[in-house]
Amino acid sequence: MSVDAGAVQPLDRDATVYIAGHRGLVGSAVWRAFERAGFGNLIGRSSAELDLRDRGAVFEFVGATRPDVVVLAAARVGGIQANNTYPVDFLSDNLQIQVNVLDAAVSVRVPRLLFLGSSCIYPKHAPQPIKEEYLLTGHLEPTNDAYAIAKIAGILQVQAVRRQYGLPWISAMPTNLYGVGDNFSAQSSHVLPALIRRYNEAARDGIAEVTNWGSGRPLREFLHVDDMARACLHLLDHYDGAEHVNVGTGSDVSIAEVAGLVADAVGFTGRTHWDTTKPDGTPRKLLDVSKLRALGWEPQVELAAGIADTVAWYREHEETARGLV
Numbered sequence: 001m002s003v004d005a006g007a008v009q010p011l012d013r014d015a016t017v018y019i020a021g022h023r024g025l026v027g028s029a030v031w032r033a034f035e036r037a038g039f040g041n042l043i044g045r046s047s048a049e050l051d052l053r054d055r056g057a058v059f060e061f062v063g064a065t066r067p068d069v070v071v072l073a074a075a076r077v078g079g080i081q082a083n084n085t086y087p088v089d090f091l092s093d094n095l096q097i098q099v100n101v102l103d104a105a106v107s108v109r110v111p112r113l114l115f116l117g118s119s120c121i122y123p124k125h126a127p128q129p130i131k132e133e134y135l136l137t138g139h140l141e142p143t144n145d146a147y148a149i150a151k152i153a154g155i156l157q158v159q160a161v162r163r164q165y166g167l168p169w170i171s172a173m174p175t176n177l178y179g180v181g182d183n184f185s186a187q188s189s190h191v192l193p194a195l196i197r198r199y200n201e202a203a204r205d206g207i208a209e210v211t212n213w214g215s216g217r218p219l220r221e222f223l224h225v226d227d228m229a230r231a232c233l234h235l236l237d238h239y240d241g242a243e244h245v246n247v248g249t250g251s252d253v254s255i256a257e258v259a260g261l262v263a264d265a266v267g268f269t270g271r272t273h274w275d276t277t278k279p280d281g282t283p284r285k286l287l288d289v290s291k292l293r294a295l296g297w298e299p300q301v302e303l304a305a306g307i308a309d310t311v312a313w314y315r316e317h318e319e320t321a322r323g324l325v
């Protein structure tokens with residue numbers, strides 16, 4: 001597959017890069033990856049320092065700092081339960097965050113910007129693996145449709161900016177991410193950190209049986225967040241196209257298999273019960289990543305090793321990890 005990448009120059013390592021959401025799972029990994037790549041002028045603000053829902057404050061910040069590059073990794077993010085319980089917050093907060101940041105970036109004509117969406121933008125019953133072009137071809141998964149609509153609006157806004165202002169902004173759609181710095185909250189975490197927390201507690205407390213939501217049969221793809229961060233930099237260095245780009249490994253595993261890997265990593269030897277009265281969500285979600293691969297990018301972190309690393313980090317940071325304090 002060949003990709004029309006546009007005539008893009010790799011980013012200048014002296015560029016001022018604003019990483020919105022730099023304390024989050026993705027943003028902190030992007031920060032590390034950019035530092036490793038030699039960027040010396042990185043800017044970040046916590047939500048307490050700069051609430052991105054505050055339009056006036058966002059314009060003031062972007063006007064004062066005038067970044068050369070923006071990575072928009074700030075968002076209200078959560079798993080199936082949080083999305084299902086707080087759809088208003090997921091829609092409203094995400095629309096406000098992204099409209100404010102993108103509008104402010106237009107106001108100073110930020111030359112390069114990467115908007116991060118999510119694979120939940122695709123129709124629930126999209127053919128697998130999911131190609132970028134399947135966007136808006138069917139109904140969304142209802143449990144996270146509010147979040148997905150906000151993210152779709154972000155992709156469209158980036159495309160609109162390209163059309164109206166000619167700025168080479170791009171969007172990336174990552175698959176399920178995991179890794180150091182994840183959110184391990186019992187209420188709002190994604191599936192993999194939730195499994196790590198649950199199995200680790202069971203192993204530590206000698207509990208004989210762990211109960212997980214659903215059947216364990218849905219198939220999911222998991223990408224280590226350091227791979228995701230490398231992909232963000234790769235896209236900014238090499239891609240300039242209107243269409244968003246999927247970011248994933250290109251292979252999937254069942255939730256039951258992932259639970260098995262987590263159980264092995266924490267040393268849990270008991271039974272697993274699957275509570276089939278709880279929803280499974282989308283039956284399968286695997287991204288077609290041929291576009292990203294054609295741009296010369298490959299993932300580096302294998303799933304079992306990535307889970308083992310994340311478990312080791314979680315155990316070291318149990319007192320301070322997000323969702324646990």
Ligand SMILES: NC(=O)c1ccc[n+]([C@@H]2O[C@H](COP(=O)([O-])OP(=O)(O)OC[C@H]3O[C@@H](n4cnc5c(N)ncnc54)[C@H](OP(=O)(O)O)[C@@H]3O)[C@@H](O)[C@H]2O)c1
Nearest residue numbers: 021023024025026046047051052074075077118174176177
């Ligand atoms: N995690 C995944 O599996 C996954 C998968 C696909 C796509 N993504 C996408 O990747 C992006 C980042 O996700 P993530 O997993 O890194 O989420 P995360 O760990 O929850 O981090 C989100 C960050 O956004 C910031 N934020 C939230 N609300 C804010 C506000 N009102 N003002 C300023 N900052 C705010 C938070 O800042 P503070 O920490 O300072 O509060 C936080 O650091 C999102 O667009 C998400 O859709 C994630």
